[in-house]
Amino acid sequence: KRRQDDRKATSEDSPVYAAFQTYQKELDAKHDRTERLVKASRDLTTCSKRIIFLLHRVVGAANRLKILQEAEQKFGDAKNLLEKIARELHADGNGGGGNGDATHRYRRSYKWGVQEYIEALSFYHYCQHGSLIGYEEMLKMVEFPEAAPPSPPTAEDAVGNDAAKRSRDVLRLAVSPLDYILGIADLTGECMRMCINSVGSGEKDGLAGMCDFVRGIYDAFRTLNCTSGEIGQKVEVMEASLRKMETTCYNVTVRGSERFPQVEEDEE
Amino acid sequence: KRRQDDRKATSEDSPVYAAFQTYQKELDAKHDRTERLVKASRDLTTCSKRIIFLLHRVVGAANRLKILQEAEQKFGDAKNLLEKIARELHADGNGGGGNGDATHRYRRSYKWGVQEYIEALSFYHYCQHGSLIGYEEMLKMVEFPEAAPPSPPTAEDAVGNDAAKRSRDVLRLAVSPLDYILGIADLTGECMRMCINSVGSGEKDGLAGMCDFVRGIYDAFRTLNCTSGEIGQKVEVMEASLRKMETTCYNVTVRGSERFPQVEEDEE
Amino acid sequence: SVISNMAETDTNVFSSFQDHFAQDQDVREEIRKSVRDLDQTAREILNVVQSVHKTASVDIPSLCTKSREKFAIVRQQYAELQQKVPKNEYYRFHDHWRNVTQRLAFLAALIIYLEKETLATRDDLSSLLGVEVSPSGGFHIDLEDFLMGLLTLASELARLAVNSVTAGDYIRPVKISVFLGELNDGFRLLNLKNDALRKRFDGLKYDIKKVEEVVYDITIRGLK
Amino acid sequence: SVISNMAETDTNVFSSFQDHFAQDQDVREEIRKSVRDLDQTAREILNVVQSVHKTASVDIPSLCTKSREKFAIVRQQYAELQQKVPKNEYYRFHDHWRNVTQRLAFLAALIIYLEKETLATRDDLSSLLGVEVSPSGGFHIDLEDFLMGLLTLASELARLAVNSVTAGDYIRPVKISVFLGELNDGFRLLNLKNDALRKRFDGLKYDIKKVEEVVYDITIRGLK
Amino acid sequence: SVISNMAETDTNVFSSFQDHFAQDQDVREEIRKSVRDLDQTAREILNVVQSVHKTASVDIPSLCTKSREKFAIVRQQYAELQQKVPKNEYYRFHDHWRNVTQRLAFLAALIIYLEKETLATRDDLSSLLGVEVSPSGGFHIDLEDFLMGLLTLASELARLAVNSVTAGDYIRPVKISVFLGELNDGFRLLNLKNDALRKRFDGLKYDIKKVEEVVYDITIRGLK
Amino acid sequence: SVISNMAETDTNVFSSFQDHFAQDQDVREEIRKSVRDLDQTAREILNVVQSVHKTASVDIPSLCTKSREKFAIVRQQYAELQQKVPKNEYYRFHDHWRNVTQRLAFLAALIIYLEKETLATRDDLSSLLGVEVSPSGGFHIDLEDFLMGLLTLASELARLAVNSVTAGDYIRPVKISVFLGELNDGFRLLNLKNDALRKRFDGLKYDIKKVEEVVYDITIRGLK
Amino acid sequence: SVISNMAETDTNVFSSFQDHFAQDQDVREEIRKSVRDLDQTAREILNVVQSVHKTASVDIPSLCTKSREKFAIVRQQYAELQQKVPKNEYYRFHDHWRNVTQRLAFLAALIIYLEKETLATRDDLSSLLGVEVSPSGGFHIDLEDFLMGLLTLASELARLAVNSVTAGDYIRPVKISVFLGELNDGFRLLNLKNDALRKRFDGLKYDIKKVEEVVYDITIRGLK
Amino acid sequence: SVISNMAETDTNVFSSFQDHFAQDQDVREEIRKSVRDLDQTAREILNVVQSVHKTASVDIPSLCTKSREKFAIVRQQYAELQQKVPKNEYYRFHDHWRNVTQRLAFLAALIIYLEKETLATRDDLSSLLGVEVSPSGGFHIDLEDFLMGLLTLASELARLAVNSVTAGDYIRPVKISVFLGELNDGFRLLNLKNDALRKRFDGLKYDIKKVEEVVYDITIRGLK
Numbered sequence A, B: 001k002r003r004q005d006d007r008k009a010t011s012e013d014s015p016v017y018a019a020f021q022t023y024q025k026e027l028d029a030k031h032d033r034t035e036r037l038v039k040a041s042r043d044l045t046t047c048s049k050r051i052i053f054l055l056h057r058v059v060g061a062a063n064r065l066k067i068l069q070e071a072e073q074k075f076g077d078a079k080n081l082l083e084k085i086a087r088e089l090h091a092d093g094n095g096g097g098g099n100g101d102a103t104h105r106y107r108r109s110y111k112w113g114v115q116e117y118i119e120a121l122s123f124y125h126y127c128q129h130g131s132l133i134g135y136e137e138m139l140k141m142v143e144f145p146e147a148a149p150p151s152p153p154t155a156e157d158a159v160g161n162d163a164a165k166r167s168r169d170v171l172r173l174a175v176s177p178l179d180y181i182l183g184i185a186d187l188t189g190e191c192m193r194m195c196i197n198s199v200g201s202g203e204k205d206g207l208a209g210m211c212d213f214v215r216g217i218y219d220a221f222r223t224l225n226c227t228s229g230e231i232g233q234k235v236e237v238m239e240a241s242l243r244k245m246e247t248t249c250y251n252v253t254v255r256g257s258e259r260f261p262q263v264e265e266d267e268e
Numbered sequence C, D, E, F, G, H: 001s002v003i004s005n006m007a008e009t010d011t012n013v014f015s016s017f018q019d020h021f022a023q024d025q026d027v028r029e030e031i032r033k034s035v036r037d038l039d040q041t042a043r044e045i046l047n048v049v050q051s052v053h054k055t056a057s058v059d060i061p062s063l064c065t066k067s068r069e070k071f072a073i074v075r076q077q078y079a080e081l082q083q084k085v086p087k088n089e090y091y092r093f094h095d096h097w098r099n100v101t102q103r104l105a106f107l108a109a110l111i112i113y114l115e116k117e118t119l120a121t122r123d124d125l126s127s128l129l130g131v132e133v134s135p136s137g138g139f140h141i142d143l144e145d146f147l148m149g150l151l152t153l154a155s156e157l158a159r160l161a162v163n164s165v166t167a168g169d170y171i172r173p174v175k176i177s178v179f180l181g182e183l184n185d186g187f188r189l190l191n192l193k194n195d196a197l198r199k200r201f202d203g204l205k206y207d208i209k210k211v212e213e214v215v216y217d218i219t220i221r222g223l224k
């Protein structure tokens, strides 16, 4: 028993013990950071989902503008959560290879929230402009004024080339092209819902455009050379959505071109 | 187009619209509560896991008491989180059938945290007393002083019979027997770890007792008539743990009884 | 050593749970019986209301009366079920009656629509099914089950719109169209999770589209 | 209407991603090649150090020297790998080299133990493998990979304790026992999640138990 | 000794078990062959009846005659199968022929519908397939397999309703609509378990809806 | 008309089907009750026999006697079950009691081993469980269920070999080793399908290896 | 000694194995490159042909011409691939190109359909892809891959039928309906195993039903 | 018309496909039979060699002789199998015999080890199994199947080392330890893919560790 105690006493003074004390701190810090990111991501998901539901109320609504304004406001909340995530990642800069690398290191913890945000943001953009929000334009939405030291350039350099030129005294959440793409994939599902709702609400004008919009995205996805397995499943769902939209356009067309018996009677 | 707008205008004044506004509030409230519970549960899991790791340091340690005191302190943090959960469930009392029913309604959102807490608590109890913490005793750990209206009696009535007699001006988290049982199931895994660590650290005295302790729990589980599928998997893991412990006891026994050649030489 | 043999104590501790779980099984068995009865009555009511789709002229008021008589049995059966569920443990056993309650909510809402062309409120359902309105009152209808019932109603009405035309009634589809529009506006207020209700709600737009097509056909032919 | 045909624009937007993903694939392909090389060298080092278990007397210093020579190649290969990984994207591609790095961390730690009977520090590893010590410095050894390497070391030393006895060396097992005890005390400070590292750490106690048994056998026979 | 005694017995015991397994495998192998034959004939009958969907005018009586000829083969094949199944072990091997029997039940019911526009009874099936009507009589058609066949019939008729219109026949869809309505009334009497049959029955409503929509299309265009 | 004729027949036909389903459900409900009872008794027997692993000295004869008393109840319960199963439909409902029968076969075989150190025969089981020996006799033990029970026995004996040593009994493991060897020889005669039984049998070798290692440990330490 | 002898042999033997593995890996690496190239070209062809669904008027002949140009590249790439596959080991590496070949078979069959409204034969494919027609000739198209391609074609044509109507073309759907009917007749001759091809074929009926409904919609509205 | 023309061709084309599938199924059926026979013989050989673990003294030479006799049957059965496999399609059907071949490779290697304490070469196997040595020669043993067999041998020898001690033979374990060490050295030369073989090889270290511990036990007790 005495021998045990002796060994212990020395053990706690040993360099091994000291080293592991620092390892403990590092691991705990990483875990705590992950937890904070997961929480912020969950909140961001909830917030984004609510924006999407709000935007669906635009179809057939008298107060279209009011709804869009309300959405604008909710994006304020989303932005706060995004900033929380960005700062959390930036804070790991010291110990985790800079903001940029923290982006990759913790991606699994916050990607769901960010993708849902991209979905909401691109849906909002589509409702307003009828077009797809660009990657660069989206990146502007995740910039936050910052007096702190600049974050190094990140993945976006691979795509945008003026990113590097941008002012360096902002904090940026480096959303990866992959997460952007995955968010856009989900967007098509919301477009499908809006498309079919439009028919039910008697707003049949924009159908063909909506269909072309999603078909364009689908075609692009189908010919995208991308290794990420995350995309594969989404393309299947997207194909189903597109088929529903195509069928809807078909329905409206086929019934609009019906030859009525009375016409034939006239011909007689 | 005008017809649309007209319909909309009336729609928002309609009783249907009004009814759904209240439905919206109810659903949002439920979702928000779920989120808060999930977060508290995650924190509780982290906290409990750290307590368990701390307690494993007792084996072969010189400063056994210090470690137990440290654990005691961490249980303070856990208790705060438990209170958070209890208050959250209690707050749903108005709209969700009382605290008791909220316990069941939201169980899926917080059960992981609570089970991990039970695991930590029972492990602590075992380290101190070498025995299994009782259900009643555990329930005392999740009571919080409260001036607010009393919570109705709950599941524990089915098991404890003096529960009802207890003072009613406390807030209680009604941990179900099932969650208690599931926490205890996990406890056996930690006992197994401690058992084998004990051999490595030269503390072989309590081995048989540890083994009997876990065998008792295992025997009880094996003959428990319980429909919950949650238990089934745990019993398999428990069986594996017990077999490891039995093998460890076997190892110590068989080598302790070795007949040495020199003994035989003596005999010659 | 501190670690002594407590195996004996353990067995005692657990044997009280043995009782707990045995009781739990008994309660579930009893609940299952009540649910089976409710299920049977629900099936009978469905058989009655199904005839609304018959193309031959249907006497709707008498159909409603017949259904309401069956609902008296439903109330009795819910009363029995209610007695079997321990106080404040509605959600512990909710899965057992979730399904049948959704179907009964649908049937009740359908009858109320056929009678008054209004959307059933939770109060309406509460009186027809004989359960509490609010959760705090005890045995109630879970909000999401109620909403599921309303979405089934929407599908049934879309089907009715089609069959009404076959039976020569061009007014009902138009009314159904307005009604579903209001219902849709209501549902669009909700922030749903990715669950069964959301999936079911996604189907609503197809019902509305179908009815819109019927109304289109009627309008274009000047039958309205 | 506001909603116009933007399909054409879309295709343009995506074609830039096409490049992005193509580049990504190229980077990965290149990384895979470097990892294959590292893998090969790691296998060669393993072949060298394996002979430590040979029951015939082993010249450990020469074995260490030979291994250290191979580590010069490892450093070169890491340098090449490092150049292929874009700055600040260590964790984006981490999965590719995670495995081989854990094995090299183990081998490095083994050599350091055989040489000095101390636990390798991250600085030790850093010099042997030619990577940065701290994450902020760029291409480094992830802490969890380093720890995985140490746990593999523990298993190898437990095996060595057994084989030392077979080779007639009764001192080494005792030293290993003390060393693993210290390592265990260190590991027990960590709060691990339920992941691979935790699972591997759970195995440590069996290694320690095994060594304890060897020491017991030696002691009881008065061979110590 | 007891043990060596036992050992001997053991081997004997296990050899007798071996016989059991060998026989079991042989029986299954034989059954599989018969099922393969039935399968082939079922495919041929399907090829014959498929032509009912052809938009060009179809000679249904001759199609039925051709199918009935093939059913003579089916009867032979069932007779063979029957001889291979040990008495009283119908349900032990049921899984082997469950599938093909459901398909043949469907085909038989389709022919009977095309011939007489009535629902096939179990007697009808019994004569067409050459098996017993009731389970007590030996090799029979399991009721659930028969019902599965009827539900497949419903889907096929829904498809036929659509294709009839394309072929210019506006009367058949109306008849099919009535027929499916009655079939549905029949099924709704049954208290089905939560199994494959139930799931398949839940699909019946989509077939009915489809046919109702066809009848609607005919009606609103005054084609009825 | 033909159709209304059919309709009438339909309803009659389906009502007779309804009887079938109602009866089927009743039979299953009744069987489930018997199985629940058997399950309860099996659990009680397990509770008795599992004390064989206690390291404190166990009175095996009394343990066997107690178990045998419980088996009287089992026989009663099987008798009840048997009456509920329609003649010749053993395999239709087999899934219900498959599990509990395997467990009881194991328990019976364990008791017989503890009493006589021999392998239970099907006759032994037949008398203990009160069922027929051969399938032709009616309610019997399916051979594969019996074999599953024997494989569970093997695992339990492997565990017992370990615990016997802890309790100071060095003879039992040797006997168990011989017994499992012979059991293995028996099983290897069988040409098993690629199913659950085969998978379970593949696990037998681990039990055997475990016991061989126990015998090894005893032998090398001169304890045999 | 025998052992050292063996050791030497061993190493020699294993070095020769090492060659085998090294070669195998090299072959696979090379094949993977070719497949990646084929994949890229397949994607480019898809990009061309998918514009057939555009509702705006599409110049199909020019679309076919553009695709055929790309197929020249495909032929080249298959020629390269072919050289990398050791003679007689087509099926050893088949998994590598199975997927891309199925996709190219589909694309080729689509182009041939768009050009001539006929079903691609294996000869057609053989010339377009530049591979042998029959297995005995060396590098060929596995029959099941070819058939998978045809089933993908069926799905694509079902989609095209819908989009043709939207683009105002009421003739194409009718032609597609006939074509799919004939394709189905062909497939129904085959006695497929219970594998991926069978599963995919089971999906064909949904494509056919979809097209039949399109033809129905056209017919009932007098658009045919 | 083009379409009817095509239709005719279609059917012809598909009939030729039908032949392909029919032949394919026949071949597979035939192969399965041969594999079943090989399986049976393999089981019989296993029964013979199992007795090597018996603690009672075993006459190894006679055991080897008996096994070799059975291998004559194996050669016959491989000869039959070989004739059923179309030339150049070894890898198309490889999955059918992969398993049994691995087991026979193991048995052959075991016999050779017991006879000569050397590692079986592919030539040895080739003569024992009656197949070609190299792939180019036709029906051969796939290298990975051969290596799988060697790894199974390693496990079996580890078990034999344990049982040898029980039987009082302290020399065999030492020899086995050396043999497994050399086998390991051989395998470590190979650059295995991340597949079943790699996984199985990862298990080799446990066999080696086990044997090292046996040698340790022998050594520390001075039994060597």
Ligand SMILES: [Mn+2]
Binding pocket: A119, A186, A187, A189, A190
């Ligand atoms: Mn979405």
Ligand SMILES: [Mn+2]
Binding pocket: B119, B186, B187, B189, B190
């Ligand atoms: Mn735990």
